[in-house]
Each structure stands twice: as C-alpha cells, then as structure tokens.
Amino acid sequence: MEKNKTKRVSGLARPAFRSKLITYVLAAGFFGVSALLVQAEVAGSLYEGLLIPMCCYIMMAVSLNLTVGILGELSLGHAGFMCVGAYVGAVFSIVTRTAIPSAWIRFPLALLLGGLTAALFGVVIGIPILRLRGDYLAIVTLAFGEIIRKLVENLYIAVDANGLHFSFAKAIDPLSMDLATKKDILNGPMAVSGIPRDTTLLLAVLFVMLTLFVVMNLIDSRSGRAIMAIRDNRIAAEATGISITKHKLIVFTVSAFFAGLAGVLYAHSSTLKSTQFDYNLSIQILVFVVLGGIGSTRGAMIATVILYALPELLRFLQDYRMLVYAIVLIVMMLLNNNARFHQLKQTLFQRKAKEETT
Amino acid sequence: MSFLEVTNIGISFGGLRAVDDFCLHIEKGELYGLIGPNGAGKTTVFNLLTGVYKPDRGTIVLDGENLTGKSPIEINQHGMARTFQNIRLFHNLSVLDNVKVGLHNQIPYSALEGVLRLPRYRKAEREMDEKAEELLEVFDLQGEKDYLSSNLPYGKQRKLEIARALATNPKLLLLDEPAAGMNPNETEELMETIQLVRKRFDMTILLIEHDMKLVSGICEELTVLNFGSILAQGKTSQVLNNPDVITAYLGE
Numbered sequence A: 001m002e003k004n005k006t007k008r009v010s011g012l013a014r015p016a017f018r019s020k021l022i023t024y025v026l027a028a029g030f031f032g033v034s035a036l037l038v039q040a041e042v043a044g045s046l047y048e049g050l051l052i053p054m055c056c057y058i059m060m061a062v063s064l065n066l067t068v069g070i071l072g073e074l075s076l077g078h079a080g081f082m083c084v085g086a087y088v089g090a091v092f093s094i095v096t097r098t099a100i101p102s103a104w105i106r107f108p109l110a111l112l113l114g115g116l117t118a119a120l121f122g123v124v125i126g127i128p129i130l131r132l133r134g135d136y137l138a139i140v141t142l143a144f145g146e147i148i149r150k151l152v153e154n155l156y157i158a159v160d161a162n163g164l165h166f167s168f169a170k171a172i173d174p175l176s177m178d179l180a181t182k183k184d185i186l187n188g189p190m191a192v193s194g195i196p197r198d199t200t201l202l203l204a205v206l207f208v209m210l211t212l213f214v215v216m217n218l219i220d221s222r223s224g225r226a227i228m229a230i231r232d233n234r235i236a237a238e239a240t241g242i243s244i245t246k247h248k249l250i251v252f253t254v255s256a257f258f259a260g261l262a263g264v265l266y267a268h269s270s271t272l273k274s275t276q277f278d279y280n281l282s283i284q285i286l287v288f289v290v291l292g293g294i295g296s297t298r299g300a301m302i303a304t305v306i307l308y309a310l311p312e313l314l315r316f317l318q319d320y321r322m323l324v325y326a327i328v329l330i331v332m333m334l335l336n337n338n339a340r341f342h343q344l345k346q347t348l349f350q351r352k353a354k355e356e357t358t
Numbered sequence B: 001m002s003f004l005e006v007t008n009i010g011i012s013f014g015g016l017r018a019v020d021d022f023c024l025h026i027e028k029g030e031l032y033g034l035i036g037p038n039g040a041g042k043t044t045v046f047n048l049l050t051g052v053y054k055p056d057r058g059t060i061v062l063d064g065e066n067l068t069g070k071s072p073i074e075i076n077q078h079g080m081a082r083t084f085q086n087i088r089l090f091h092n093l094s095v096l097d098n099v100k101v102g103l104h105n106q107i108p109y110s111a112l113e114g115v116l117r118l119p120r121y122r123k124a125e126r127e128m129d130e131k132a133e134e135l136l137e138v139f140d141l142q143g144e145k146d147y148l149s150s151n152l153p154y155g156k157q158r159k160l161e162i163a164r165a166l167a168t169n170p171k172l173l174l175l176d177e178p179a180a181g182m183n184p185n186e187t188e189e190l191m192e193t194i195q196l197v198r199k200r201f202d203m204t205i206l207l208i209e210h211d212m213k214l215v216s217g218i219c220e221e222l223t224v225l226n227f228g229s230i231l232a233q234g235k236t237s238q239v240l241n242n243p244d245v246i247t248a249y250l251g252e
C-alpha cells in the first residue's frame, strides 16, 4: 500500500505499466528467440515461414480484441479490413514499383495507404451500424467481410502505356489495351503476382510492437476507460456524459487501421489470394481473442502464437493433428474458466484485478 | 425562476400514462424528496429529467438552461448527474477507475495524447487520480480504490455510484433509492453522507426514497406521486400528515 502511494505521486510508475512491459518483453523475447533458432538452423524453414504470418495474425487478434473485448461488440468481419489493406497495399506497390524503385520509400507509403483505407472502411461501416448491437452487429460485420472479399474477387485491374484499366465482374478486353506494355495487376479470383517481398521479419515484429503500444496505451487512457465503461454499462456511461458515438468510432477506426496494416504486411510476404480473407479467417482470429481471455491483449497475443503455430508444427502427426489441436483448444478453454489458473497467472505476473483488461 | 423548473412534463408507455402533468420547483441548495408507492412513476420522472426518455410535453429548465429533449450525455454535461435504482457500476473497472470515468469531461485530453503519453496525459492523469481519491475519501472508499467495483459490498457500491455521479461536477444530483437494500445502520450512515455531500459540495439534491425515516430525517420538501400524478407537494412535515398521502401509502 505504502509503496503504491509513493509510486503514484511520481505518476510514472502506474501499476498498469508493469503489465504492459511484460507484454512487450514476451513479444520481443519470443520473436528474438525464434529468429535466433532460425539463424542457428535449429528451427527449420517451415517454422521460419510461420513467423511473418504469425505477426500479422497477432496484429489482427490484438486489434480485434479492442472491438470484442474492450468495447464488447461482436465483430465477424475483421478479415474484411485485412483484405482491404492487403489489396490496396499490393496494388500500390505493383503500380509504383518502377516509379518508386526504393522499397524504403515505397513500402511505408503502401503501409500508410493500406492502413488508412482500411480505417476509412472502418468509419464508413461504423457510422451506419452505430445503433446496432449484439447479434445485429455481428451479422452486418459478417456480411461486410464477405462483400469485400467478393468485390475483390471480381476486380480486374491492368496497366499499359495509356494508364490504368479497371473492370468489374468480367476480364478486361485485351483488344482495348496496348498489348506491348500491358501488365495485369488484379485478375479476378486469380492469385496476385508481382508484389515485391518487402516485409521482413524484423519489420513485422516492429509492427507487432507498434500495435501493442498503440492498443495498450489507448486502453490504459481516458478513452480506454470510457470505452470499457460503455461495454460495462451503456446507460450509466451516457448518464456520466460519455459519448457512445465518438468512442465506438474510435474503436472501429483503430481496429480497422491495424487490420489494414496487417493486410499490407501479409500481402508483401507471400502470395495473395482473396479466398484467404474469407469468413473462416475472421472466426479464427475471434477464436484467438476468445481463448486468450476476452479483453486481454497479452492473452490474445499468446493464444495466437500457440494456436497458429500448433497445427503447422504438428504436421508430423498427420491424421492426429486436428485431434491434438482440438484438445489444446479445449484445455485453453478450461484454463480460461479456472479460478486457480487465474490466481497462478496473477502471482506470476503480479498484477491486480484492475489491470485485467490491459 | 427556480433552480430546477419542471413544468407539465409527461410520458405514456402504450396505453399507460406513466407520468402526467408533472411539475417541480427546486431551489438551489435544497434537499428534495420524491416519494410514492411502487410503480407510481418516480424512476420514470428521473428518466425524463435525465433524457433517457423524452417528455411528450412540458419543459425542463435547470439553472436557466432549457434541457427539454436533450440527450442524456448533453444533460449530464449541463449539470445533472444521477444514480440508479438497480446499481449500474462499470463492474469490470476498479473503484478508482469508476470515479475517473466520471471525471472524463472534467479533465480532458485527446486519445492521441493518451496513446503517445504526452505531458498533457501525465498531468491530467495525475490530476484525475488526486481528484478521484479525494472523492473516494468522502465516501470512505479510499482503502478499496484498486478493487474491482463488482467486488464491493452492496452498501459501498451505492456510495461509489454517488461518488461517480459527483465526479461529473453536477449542479443537481438525482439519487434513486440510495438506501434500498441497506440495513438501518447503513441507512443512518448514508443519511450523514448525503448531508455531508450537500454541505461540502454545496449541492442541490433530489432523491427518491421509500425509507420514511430517511425522508422525514433529511428532506426539506416533498412531492408525492401516485399513479403518475402528483398527489401532494410541499414542506415535508405537512405532506407526511396529508390524509390523501396516508391513504395512498396504507391503501384504501
């Protein structure tokens, strides 16, 4: 108690600070060790290939947790924002590849553009559904995710000496183009090729850190408290002068922005195909959030690492793979509801009830 | 013109006229009671005053500002704060954070300043901590400030709700059955706290209560509601001796 008081006066060592520090250290430590293992060739290329997507999914889970765990609204369309970011970033990079040869300039622009466009979608989707809650919101976001994917799947973009050519639902007529300089960018449902592989593991980890930094600081601030107040009791929050509209929009925007960034990073690390962003991905990310203990940023991150890597690393089990995966899911679910496990966690990380949400 | 001037407000739910032709004049610094049998429409009056429901007629003016038809958020920002009959705390937040949510509009800084941990954030948070702890001390809750609010015993939850309402720096405080579910000792203590709040913050208070001991002990004026209409209005001692009021409470 006494110690707490002296700390508070300085204003710097707020108790939530330690909790956040643990999260940063865990993230940096895990990826640091992973990178070393890969370097030393202890871990194989299979593992190496998992690390960048894992970073993207951590960003997805942490940003979705802001909507689901902190605001308390069920969203089933998070993959849609990732899809927006991925395609905007990819198209930008392909188009400007010759104009801006330096990845140091091009890639930050692609990231910014992808993230901002996704955030814009967050606002545009957010405004009409501000009044929706619970099941209705879930249905609308689910539809949004699928619509985005279907739109992208039907989009044809090509470039030639005359400029960009767009077409929707049917391929671009080759005769309308200058064949000598023609280059396909998006070809409907076909995988997108020619995206520069600009995403490095270091960069992906840095973006995980950025996501953690922004999301955790937002939660542990005036706005975060207001958002959680809305989650806990909307009527009391309004009576206390908290604007529901403003805070919901903050959440939708920030959440979509980081999903968009994750999409750009993902698109610049592997092949891009619209089917990757279907509703299964949204659900998968939601599973990470739920099994990480809804509302816990660190939990979402840890659950993503375990649940994303596991099915891949268990490939050697062949047919038993999904069985083991299912058992792990059940164990995590049980642990989540186990008071003793929570006590253990508390003593391990020495956190108080108040920090549960960071 | 009175500090709070409510004229002829009313609302219907389906065929039921829950509140009809309700008028209320409260002077600054007064401690005013709203009583009546179950289902009389008392909570509905609070919901009308705080903008949860829009009155279908009439006006609400607080300190010269017309608040009729405004949203609950605007009404809070114009100086009305309330507690709820069935406690509504932010149950996953700590006791301290519940009060800090109340300070949201009092000590503002932007979301960006918060994320980037700019000096404004540090200064404002420190100020909020101090202010919130000061308020908690008034209600003798400082020892539980880091508890999850849902872990507080019932009586303390009621007190925390009042502290949170006061944090929004209101001109008028509305308390909906603050003594509900308290034992006589707790009620006694609550009466003292309400008096203290009134003195210390120079607060005007309107409260709904069933506990007649509390009402007759601290309220200066009363309005009695019955079936949505005003049955009696005036000085506490007079109203409580009014034969109509006695029949309404004891039944025909």
Ligand SMILES: Nc1ncnc2c1ncn2[C@@H]1O[C@H](COP(=O)(O)OP(=O)(O)OP(=O)(O)O)[C@@H](O)[C@H]1O
Pocket (backbone or CB within 6 Å): B013, B016, B018, B036, B037, B038, B039, B040, B041, B042, B043, B044, B045, B085
């Ligand atoms: N939202 C609503 N929809 C329909 N009817 C309502 C609504 N709110 C209140 N009522 C009705 O209005 C009447 C007055 O209710 P109110 O809650 O204001 O009573 P009260 O005086 O606070 O009673 P109590 O002492 O039990 O708290 C009741 O008949 C109630 O059923």
Ligand SMILES: [Mg+2]
Pocket (backbone or CB within 6 Å): B042, B043, B044, B085
């Ligand atoms: Mg009531």
